[in-house]
Amino acid sequence: MELNGGCLCGRIRFNVTSEPRVHYCHCDMCRRATGSAFAVLAWVPSPDLTWIDATPAYRRSSPIAQRGFCPACGSPLSLAYDVSPGEIALHVGTFDDPARLEPRYNYGSGQRLGWVCCGVDLPHRETEERW
Template identity: 30%
Template sequence: MEGSCNCKEVKFTTSSIIKAILNCNCGLCRKANGSAFSTYAVFPSCDFALKSGALKTVQISKNASKSFCSQCGSPIFNENPKYAGLKIVYLGALDNAEHLKPAVHTYCESQLAWLNDMATLKKMEQGFA
């Protein structure tokens, strides 16, 4: 599988061996990513190869680091020593990931209550004009 950042400066490849696809609802992911939850595909670290660009990595907690494009800031992956040997890749960083679907929600005790009502929200083809 291939992936990239928004500006295409960072490009990477990883195997097609996906350990999990998940939505993380923990408060740390919400804060670090500015979203209600984060969706990740988890791959073996040894199968991840940076092909171009530079990543900046910051320690966002005692157990988590976040790596992102040093040019545009697009998040690429997280790492956590509790999950040694794994890259927790942002689903949005994967090219052509439309066919990938999360199989599990994690840290559900932190999930925002309104997420249960998402299917009932009005749908718009385009954003606000």
């Protein structure tokens, strides 16, 4: 499998060579970082991700994680937890063909907004972090 994607302005492109593990994330941190009701994240082993032409800028989004973004257009691109350096999440909306990446579970379900109804039939996993 090979998947490609990039930021809104096209400055940063990426290539992924493995099947991502995709989920909805309802945690406070993802909501604030994306400016949306939830994030849809595609997790891949770090060695299976190649940044093309340019690499993201990074900022610490919490005491446990950092996020990558395009410094030119501001597109959020990635999430990486300090305790899991071998994997990285990419925002599904940044893939060229996001329709191929269907979420399989929910994360942070206890923080789901009451009016969010997508994925309610999928398995749920909790988080203890709140930001």
